[in-house]
Structures are given as structure tokens and as C-alpha cells.
Amino acid sequence: MRHFTAADLGQLEKVYRLNLINAITGFKPANLLGTADANGRTNLAIISSVVHLGSNPALLGLIMRPPSVERHSYDNIRATGCYTLNHVHEGIIKAAHYTSANFPREVSEFDTCGLTPAYHDDFSAPYVQESRLQIGLELLQELPIEANGTIMLIGRVQHLYLPDTPGVLRPDGSLDLAAAGTVALSGLDTYYTAQPVARYGYARPNQNLEELDM
Numbered sequence: 140m141r142h143f144t145a146a147d148l149g150q151l152e153k154v155y156r157l158n159l160i161n162a163i164t165g166f167k168p169a170n171l172l173g174t175a176d177a178n179g180r181t182n183l184a185i186i187s188s189v190v191h192l193g194s195n196p197a198l199l200g201l202i203m204r205p206p207s208v209e210r211h212s213y214d215n216i217r218a219t220g221c222y223t224l225n226h227v228h229e230g231i232i233k234a235a236h237y238t239s240a241n242f243p244r245e246v247s248e249f250d251t252c253g254l255t256p257a258y259h260d261d262f263s264a265p266y267v268q269e270s271r272l273q274i275g276l277e278l279l280q281e282l283p284i285e286a287n288g289t290i291m292l293i294g295r296v297q298h299l300y301l302p303d304t305p306g307v308l309r310p311d312g313s314l315d316l317a318a319a320g321t322v323a324l325s326g327l328d329t330y331y332t333a334q335p336v337a338r339y340g341y342a343r344p345n346q347n348l349e350e351l352d353m
Contacts, residue, residue: 158326166323166331171235172201173223173256173265174215181256181265182211183238183248187324189224197296199224199276205288211244216292220278221263225270228320232330234269239327262298271319273300 148156167187174182188202201224203213216222227235231254238248249256249265256265259275266273276294283290301308306318316333323331340351 162326166325166333169227169232169235169322169324169330171225171227171238171254171267171270172212173225173267174212175219175264176215177218179263180245181247181249182215182244183252183254183265183267184212185227185235185238192293197299198279198293199274199296200291200293202284203290203292206290209244213290213292216278219263221297222276222278222294223262223264223266224274224276225267226272226316226319226321227324227330228271229322229332230320231267231269232322236328236330259300260298266300271302271304272314272321274298 168189170186170189172184172186186201190200192198192200206213234252234254237252242248255268257268262275274296275298277297278292279295280293281290302319304318306315317335323333
């Protein structure tokens with residue numbers, strides 16, 4: 140196997156290291172982060188750092204880059220306390236990726252990238268109309284990460300919108316994301332479709348492997 144030590148990683152060329160370390164976590168969720176400032180001016184950014192933090196209450200975390208330069212999404216979330224996460228599917232990959240460009244604050248990525256802001260149930264942050272799975276969150280907590288200056292934002296799910304596509308929402312509450320068309324992201328620029336390989340039951344001690352089959 141190819142081996143990199145911490146010292147080796149530190150000596151790599153910047154872009155090479157960035158690409159490598161962004162890929163080693165494996166497939167990541169591709170979400171569009173929808174926000175608006177206090178005046179309703181919208182912003183949209185693709186992110187891949189969303190993580191599940193708990194189900195009761197329903198909490199999701201996401202990592203924001205250091206606010207050493209203008210971070211429009213972060214500023215909007217702090218100003219309004221709410222934001223949306225919107226799954227990316229095959230039909231909007233290129234538009235979603237284009238939101239990563241460094242547009243000026245006064246330019247809305249919705250307009251420039253050809254996506255549509257949508258508002259539901261008096262929630263002030265914009266959803267992506269073209270997304271098939273949309274989540275509205277309220278900011279609960281910010282956790283600074285001292286090692287590199289990034290910030291984890293912890294949000295509580297206030298609204299969840301799922302597609303009516305048959306089979307997406309299973310009877311047990313789990314989701315078939317392949318049926319929803321949700322894509323995954325590797326590194327910063329490579330998108331993948333996902334197909335289920337296997338599904339197993341709840342694992343308990345002293346089971347044999349065959350007992351995990353559903």
C-alpha cells in the first residue's frame with residue numbers, strides 16, 4: 140500500500156494535498172445550502188460536510204470554513220438563525236457545482252446558476268425548488284474548531300420535505316436515496332450516483348452473519 144505520514148502530507152504541493160485529503164473520507168453527501176440575509180437577499184452554496192448528530196431532537200451538523208474572508212452563507216445564518224439543506228440529484232449537478240464559484244455578495248447564485256428559490260410554511264430561508272429532498276434548520280450552536288479555524292454549526296430540523304416518489308420513504312421510516320436520485324460527492328469535484336448493494340437488520344451480539352439478512 141502507498142503510505143503517507145503526517146510529515147509527508149505536510150510537504151505535499153497545496154492543491155495535491157487538498158485533493159487527496161478531501162477524498163480520503165470516501166463518498167460524501169452533496170447538499171445545497173440555502174440562506175438569505177436580513178434583507179431577504181439570497182445565497183446558495185454547495186457543501187459536502189453535513190453530518191447526523193442525533194434523532195431526538197433531530198440535529199445536523201455542518202462544517203464552515205474559517206471566516207477569515209467573507210463567508211456569505213455563514214454571515215446569513217448568523218444574521219437570521221435559519222438555513223436550508225437541499226439534496227443534489229443528477230438533473231441539477233452542473234448548476235449545483237457552479238454555486239461554488241466566488242460570486243460577489245450582491246449576486247444570488249440562484250439567479251446565476253439557474254436554480255429557483257422556494258419558500259414554504261413561513262420559513263425565511265430559501266429552499267431549492269428543483270431539489271427533491273429539502274430540510275429547513277434553525278441554528279442552535281456554533282462550535283469553533285481550534286485546530287484549523289473552521290466552525291461546526293449545529294442545527295435543529297424544523298421542516299422536512301420528501302418526494303412523493305413511490306418507495307423513497309420506506310414503511311420503517313428509512314429512505315431509499317437512490318430512488319430519490321440523490322447523488323454523492325468525492326473530493327471537491329466528482330459526483331456519483333449510488334445504488335444499494337445490501338441492507339441488513341439491526342445487529343446484536345451472538346448473531347451469525349446469516350441472521351443479519353432482511
